[in-house]
Amino acid sequence: MPDDPQPDETPAAAEQPTAPGPAAEPVALDARGVPIPSEEELARVAEPATVRHAPKFGAFITAGALVGIVVALVLVAVVRPEVPWVADGSGFISFLDGEGAVRTVMAVAGAVLGGFLGGLAAVLADRRSVRKAVRPTV
Numbered sequence: 001m002p003d004d005p006q007p008d009e010t011p012a013a014a015e016q017p018t019a020p021g022p023a024a025e026p027v028a029l030d031a032r033g034v035p036i037p038s039e040e041e042l043a044r045v046a047e048p049a050t051v052r053h054a055p056k057f058g059a060f061i062t063a064g065a066l067v068g069i070v071v072a073l074v075l076v077a078v079v080r081p082e083v084p085w086v087a088d089g090s091g092f093i094s095f096l097d098g099e100g101a102v103r104t105v106m107a108v109a110g111a112v113l114g115g116f117l118g119g120l121a122a123v124l125a126d127r128r129s130v131r132k133a134v135r136p137t138v
Helices: 039-045 058-079 099-131
Strands: none
Touching: 058 099
């Protein structure tokens, strides 16, 4: 809007302040006008970071569970249990009757086992990432 007050852009804002001390060197400023510390100050104060690529445990467990479900359903389709295909209505829930019960139990068991194996893979990947952690030189 044209009536909004505009910030003052004076040449004084472009000048760099000097650091207090015996050697009055110009101090670098970032975009907000905050002084940027020198490398000597950073080396004295900052601690070096360790760069490590840790795995996402949830992604490993979810992928393991999904693979476990698929493997279990393929296993049920290949083995073909001796259970009637058509439900006779004796099950508590209709899809838990007949071969549907076998599929459901195998899918749940595959998901649980796959989730545990995915978690194990995440732990092993995490241990490997700790060993290969890189401490960068500054």
